[in-house]
Amino acid sequence: MTAATLFGLCGAALVGFGLYGLVTNPEPLRKILAFNLLGSGVFLVFGVVSRRAAASGLGGDPVPQAMVITAIVVAFAATAMAIALVLRLLQETGRSTLSADNPGGTDTDRGNS
């Protein structure tokens, strides 16, 4: 088994765990963590793609490396935004769940001008 295959399988496993966690966990914070796990798996796959596409004598194809840097920045920004929303929700309601029976309920006015 080559290193690329090993890392590829690791990436696939991380993607699987992350996807499972993102879909099954009801807690927003756990969903965000699962999203990061999923993201790490994808970044690893990018690394494998870069290694496999490398010309002889080179460590890796630079284009996927450039992409993965961008993707990491995007995932970081997304995580920061999600955490900020969770914190704000916690401040407003004292809870941070996504369940529908939560704040406001259906009796208050949902629309806004």
Added chain:
Amino acid sequence: MPDANVLPDATTTDGALLVLAIVLPAAGVLLSFVLGGRYAERIASVLLPSGLFLATIIFADVWQSGHPLIYIVGDWKPPLGIALRADGLSAAMMVAMAIVICAVAIFAHADFGTRPGSVEARAPFAFWILLMAIWGAMNMVFLGGDLFTLYVAIELLTFAAVPLVCLDGRAETLQAALRYLLFALLGSILYLVGTALLYGSYATLDIVLLSRQVRMEPATLVAATLMTIGLFAKTALFPLHLWLPPAHAGAPAAASAVLSAVVVKGSFFIVVRLWFDVMPGMLGAAGAQLFGALGAAAIVFGSVVALQQQRLKLLIAYSTVAQIGYLFLMFPLALDTAAQLQGGGALTGGMLQAISHATAKAAMFMAAGLIYATLGHDRIAELGGAARALPMTIFAFALGGVSLIGLPPSGGFLAKWLLLEAAVATGQWWWAIVMLAGGLFTSGYMFIVLSSAVAPSSEPLKLRVAVPRYQEAAALALALTSLLLGLVALGPVDILLVGRPDSMMVGPR
């Protein structure tokens, strides 16, 4: 015309306009941060009309020359560099979205305007910056020439759209924004996996280069499936629509209009790019029927739930779920006998549906916002007398509904006519039944709202505020645009097919 499959990979004259369309909004956002919140609206009020002007020039250019505009960034050619391309689809969508965003900006002046001498407030500052960011991200979605640029664009769009949902900071809007963000993150990461797999297989993500190399093989199919599911989550296609109604209904009226009219079209546009441009021969009959079935389910489900709503904004939001379904009916209808997706009447109909829904739905959300501001509620059963208090607004709402139902001469009529024609031509009568049933449902919920609004009120209406005339005019102007969109059949409707790589091809490649 030369072989349309081989696009000249060089910067065309006026190609620099494409860069301007992306740089201007970004500059506006940065300038707003530097100068501070009190200037954000002024900057937007200069830049948004110039954006419309720019989009119009690009549209005229593409229409007259009959060729796409291309700009090679930094003169580095794909596959190493990045190309920006404006074909007919991009140009038409750019103009439509610029019109909607400008109308929303006029409408939003009342709610998010900067009064002279007032202190800097958070919500207006955020709103104008986010509006410019959405405009820039949409332009990038329309112009991006490779799948990774499109990934960055769709992320920018999401990051600009999510805060718009919770501008007022109430708990339920925060929750709606968080749910929207989580759906969008799942969608974007699935899309990213797809790009990694495609790059691993073909060593390029450029749309034109990829379309020449792409083969039917497991990695490609997995990549395309993951990307499509991710984009469906972002477009809120049934059954991944759960985030949309609370998010769109809870936002302030101007924000709802942008979210419903503009933002969902971004990810839809990338679905079109992916299947029509990158891999037109890969969807196959079964995949196309599945897309159509999801669309049909969205139409039926969205309409039935819309009929049961008690509140106007939620009704309009569920109507968006239903109207998104129509966009996906074009996939089975665009499939030719060789199982290639062809850019013909069905594609034109689908894109016209996207444009006419954008204008009509923005007008309807604005009208709902004005009704809410005036009456202090948006309970449909208690709208009595609204037509007397706000005749122009109710008229705009009704005109928007006319376009959604698809009565002539509206854009919705032309779009559904083209789709019906394609359904008859390809012998797929079942999609025609879905479309006609959807029209009936739409007339049903429009009738419920309008009959309630024109009914006399049981007690004298207590009007909370007098809404400014220009807000009503902005809604009416968009509704009229949507109504008269059907008349483009006499004019530039063919522009949608400019630069289609497959429109000139005969038979399978």
